Amino acid sequence: MAEQKQAGLSIGKRTILLSVFFMFLIMVVTLVLTMVVPGGEFARTVDAEGHEIIDVHAGFTEVQGGIPFWKWLLSPFLVLGATGSGTLIAIILFLLLIGGLFNALTEQGIMKHMLGRLVNRYGRIRYRLMAVIIFFFMAMGAFIGSFEEVIPLVPIVVAMAVSLGWDVQTGIAMSLLAVGCGFASGVANPFTVGIAQTLANLPMFSGMWFRGINFVLIYALLLAFVFFHARRISKTGGSETARGEAVGADPKKDKGVLLFTFIMGVGLGIIILSGFIPALADYSMIILALTFVAAGVSSVLASGMGVRQFFRSFLKGVVAIAPSILLILMASSIRYIMEEGRILDSIMHFAMEAGSGMSRAGLILFIYLICIVMNFFVPSGSAEAFLLIPLIVPLASNFGVSSQLSIVAYAFGDGFSNIIYPTNAALLVALGLVGCSYGKWVKYSLPFQLLNLLLTSGMLLVGLAIGYA
Secondary structure: OHHHHHHOOOOOHHHHHHHHHHHHHHHHHHHHHHHHOOOEEEOEEEOOOOOEEEOOOOOEEEOOOOOOHHHHHOHHHHHHHOOOHHHHHHHHHHHHHHHHHHHHHHHOOHHHHHHHHHHHHHHHHHHHHHHHHHHHHHHHHHHHOOOHHHHHHHHHHHHHHHHEOOOHHHHHHHHHHHHHHHHHHOOOOHHHHHHHHHHOOOOOOOOHHHHHHHHHHHHHHHHHHHHHHHHHHHHHOOOOOOEOOOOOOOHHHHHHHHHHHHHHHHHHHHHHHHOOOHHHHOOHHHHHHHHHHHHHHHHHHHOOOOHHHHHHHHHHHHHHHOHHHHHHHHHHHHHHHHHHOOOHHHHHHHHHHHHOOOOHHHHHHHHHHHHHHHHHHOOOHHHHHHHHHHHHHHHHHHOOOOHHHHHHHHHHHHHHHHHOOOOOHHHHHHHHHHOOOHHHHHHHHHHHHHHHHHHHHHHHHHHHHHOOO
């Protein structure tokens, strides 16, 4: 990782090929599902804001399922024209911008200089710095609903982690894993809990005290997990660890670093404000993209890079990151295949029927499981809310489980799996930017996911026992 950041952005061909093969297998499995699962659909209604919501009173109807082979084969490209593809296109453009600008920042030495400054200043208190960074990213997810927006920060945190003597996975955990955990805790997440409570006719962000306790417990678990891994590799001298070099004064690079950090700070400040100003919330990704462009371009030019050299470096970064686009399109095609094959609603219908005969404790854990499984096919938190909440809230209420607790189960199921499922485009983008294979990330993060599953399942049972509502 350290060498990668000095030499410029690149993604290994073997990593891309293995990832493409893995995604292709998932596409094949999804195709088989369209052949064996009967087609069906729930009736839907449209709310005041134009969102389609399942109408549970109109019921479920069996329909003809299946998808033509040609449509399945071209699904990674057809998904660009599907409903809701605007977010996907925005993520792809966002990725290309990040790739180009990071390559320019790296080739000009801005990244190395900035990281050297950080190591010089915080190297002796690096574990305190770790705790602060993890809290910051968790708060971004919990209170603002940020996830994709933090992608530009992931390579910076990863490079910093390596410079401080840790490894690539530690940096990903401090940033992307942390924001995913905060997102899942849902303290005041407008894109999951906010939408879900509105659909369930609950006051927005009500019941925050219980989700706040969950936030603290999840933070403690994540910090302990990352801390002990970092301590272990520091003692064993893992192959990816590397201490940063002492960095002396360089007026031009100092100016570039100052511009970059100032402009990015302003952008992050605006995004934080978006959590309190609804009008800004829909534009947070655009705001961050423009901020990152302004920060990247101004810093490399101020540090002495010529305009022609910048464009060459930017284009090289775009070309290096471009193979990741195919992975993103393949991952996004999974939901498209299921919707075209008319099996997404069928799977939900069968799941609801299976849960109707369970105990209250079994039901809340089953709702958690449903949300975990469905997030594999529908990675968007808000889209999953419109799909699941009209089904799981009435089901839970019929058996004496509060709407508030079923929404916590939904938030858990949607958020944590975002940071391990290969169908999540943001995860693939972040792993590609830092040169970490999906297999290596799963091997590192799976123990945390299992521990966290036990913790959050226990909290759901506690919520049930104390009558959280």
